Amino acid sequence: MIRTALPAEARVIADLHVRARSTYYPGGLPDPGTDWAARWLDAIERPDGQVLCVVEHGRITGIASFRRAEGSPAGTVKLFQFHVDPDHWRAGIGGALHTACVEQWHADGTRTATLDVHVGNRRAQLFYARQGWVPDPENPPAEDDHHLYLRLSLSGE
Template sequence: MRTASPGDLDSITDLHTLARTAYYQAGGVPDVELASPGGHSSRRESWRRAVHSSDRTVMCADREGELVGILSMGPPHEADIDAATARQLYQIHVRPGIWGQGTGSALHAEFVRVLRDASLVTGVLEAWERNSRAQAFYARHGWKPDGHHRPGPGNGNYVRMRLSLDPAV
């Protein structure tokens, strides 16, 4: 596990593209919607901003010199989440083909470590409602839907989930 650097942008963008394509295709989003001409460059620019941001953290998981997972986190997006007690998990992506081998759990543990180190007690994230794999992953790690939704791709919604940490641990 290491902090991302500007030199990682192409690898991060490629991994994100592979992972999002896999889960959106599995959820029924047509390939034509996933392959927009500007999509890759837009994702790269978003990752460039995240890597250079002072209030976001981007972590990389490497295996044998290859980027296999990424984690992005920062302040909550929504005004109803108290930034004094919470951090938002923006994204965890793992290279398709190695799902279920512990990379996602290691990235998740890093997120929880950051929360605890900052004495924060709440994590918040959004998962696409048709990404049952992601929702099951987060549920196994203690996350629960909080009832908030917002529109997402393929006529589906993003479901907000929360993780409550015991402040005494």
Template sequence: MIRLATPADLDAVVALHTEARATYYRGHLPDADFLGPEEIARSRAGWAAAVGRGAVLCAVRDGELAGIAAYGERDGLTHLTQLHVLPARWRGGVGTELHAACVDGWRSAGVTEVRLEVFEKNERAQAFYAAHGWTPDPENPRDGDHLVLRLTLGPETE
């Protein structure tokens, strides 16, 4: 089931986000950059704001939060800002279902193009996005240690 996150989900959202990020940052960045108390507090504040705007989708499986996604507008462009799946739920369709819900939301809003940034060392996520039609942004392919990807929505994309 996909639904909007509520304030009651905040602890689970932050925990899932922290666990998922650790899987791809560990060994590439200092642990404090993704597990330190200051970073977790920053993350919590960001998620709380996004939940408050009604901008967070939750995938629920067997009564637990299995995945989260958030998107919004920045600089006049729609961005997929977060899409994370609980590592124990990888390869179970959660990410694909969240992605489809995002695409449905974008189409309903008349959005025709979306961008995202993915950590350059996160090859698993890059493969996921490529399989869902994302391609390197030709105008801005990198932002520091992140690749910038673009999805153009049309009848042939999911």
């Protein structure tokens, strides 16, 4: 089942987030002091955003957070976080969650989605490419940047 995350689930979502991010930071997360539960609670409670979660057998196995980013044009949404519990990779959870995001974006009248992905996260880069994401020509990575910027056209362009 895919549904909107609840405030009471912020800690569980934060734990999943940390486990997933740890897989592509071999030296450890760069921001070890961050209170991820508080950050996720903020995302869940934002009136201008949405957090979706995949729930299987009573356990959250995937999460996605998106909203219109400050300064972005109308009709554009930014996917800020997208994680699947590493214990559940290759089970179709990411694809189903991505489809739910795209369906929500269509319902909201979104024409373009953007995201940034860590250069060391090859697994995510391949996943996004399979979903139709391409490098963002308006946002090439700067030298020494650790992120790639991708976009997804939702208007058939």
